[in-house]
Amino acid sequence: VDAINAMQANGLKSVETIGPEIDEPVAEVVEDLIHFSLRLDTESVDRLLERGWRNRGPMDFMSHLAGPLLVEVGTRWARGEIGVATEHFISERLRDFLSTRWRAANASAQAAKVVCACLPGERHVIGLHLAAVAAALAGVHVVFLGADTPIRDILSAVDRVGAKAGAVSVAGGASTDLLTHQLKVVRRGLPRQVSLWIGGTGAGAAVLPERSEYLHNLERLQTLASRLAEDRTPL
Numbered sequence: 001v002d003a004i005n006a007m008q009a010n011g012l013k014s015v016e017t018i019g020p021e022i023d024e025p026v027a028e029v030v031e032d033l034i035h036f037s038l039r040l041d042t043e044s045v046d047r048l049l050e051r052g053w054r055n056r057g058p059m060d061f062m063s064h065l066a067g068p069l070l071v072e073v074g075t076r077w078a079r080g081e082i083g084v085a086t087e088h089f090i091s092e093r094l095r096d097f098l099s100t101r102w103r104a105a106n107a108s109a110q111a112a113k114v115v116c117a118c119l120p121g122e123r124h125v126i127g128l129h130l131a132a133v134a135a136a137l138a139g140v141h142v143v144f145l146g147a148d149t150p151i152r153d154i155l156s157a158v159d160r161v162g163a164k165a166g167a168v169s170v171a172g173g174a175s176t177d178l179l180t181h182q183l184k185v186v187r188r189g190l191p192r193q194v195s196l197w198i199g200g201t202g203a204g205a206a207v208l209p210e211r212s213e214y215l216h217n218l219e220r221l222q223t224l225a226s227r228l229a230e231d232r233t234p235l
């Protein structure tokens, strides 16, 4: 209590004083998260993320809090309003939070497997973690390769674990031609019966290969993943 009083006296917020309102507008939570990130306050950021997850539920948290938070962080970073340390800090808190969630939700190793990977050159990995959480919650086993993975290694991982699908996240940056080419090479290397799911705003302009699907949102991913989990995939 003394510490909280001292913080209030100094005009600083503490997580305890924000209150546990369930209907707190997203913009306010985003402001609070950025506020504590500017102070590099790990505990408060983690507690706000935890509270958002609990109050909103996983899918609402991911689509309507984590997504907008990243966009806001990106916008402020591009405008020079927040520095690299703050951007890296909040990105890392979120990555850590989400990876804990998909690992906890991951179905047994006997369940249908989905390999989650980013294409070569892609270092934005948080969208892939969002996809991994949605997939694991739908009952599949996530095999997570992460950022910047050579295509031959994505293909050999799918083969080694006998995955039923590959999920790729594209945040932005890669040229449309390169991306179109990379996705074609991935599809050509995958067995026919393995699904290729592509998501992330950066993939929008690419020409997708046949037998692949652009998933507009995490709900669509859950639908497909739960079909795989129940082993009634339309091939």
Ligand code: B12
Pocket: 062, 063, 066, 067, 068, 070, 071, 072, 073, 074, 075, 078, 091, 095, 121, 122, 123, 124, 125, 126, 127, 128, 130, 131, 167, 168, 169, 170, 171, 172, 173, 174, 197, 198, 199, 200, 201, 202, 215, 216, 217, 218, 221
């Ligand atoms: C965090 C961040 C970084 C971090 C990444 C940290 C990490 N560990 O991931 C770091 C510092 C590494 C980084 C680096 C760079 N970044 Co950056 N970054 C961002 C930021 C703020 C968030 C990106 C993110 O995680 N998005 C993920 C999600 C939230 O976004 P989404 O694609 O919309 O995904 C949603 C859905 O599509 C779905 N989804 C996502 N993936 C998938 C997959 C599947 C299968 C499914 C179903 C769904 C799904 O989930 C989300 C739900 O809301 C954005 C800002 C922004 N507006 O996004 C810039 C941004 C993406 N970065 C950008 C740039 C330019 C760069 C750099 C080139 C900067 C530089 N000069 O070095 C490098 C490139 C690195 C590389 N080679 O990839 C630009 C890209 C512009 C463009 N389109 O060309 C952006 C948009 C910032 C900006 N406004 O300019 N970045």
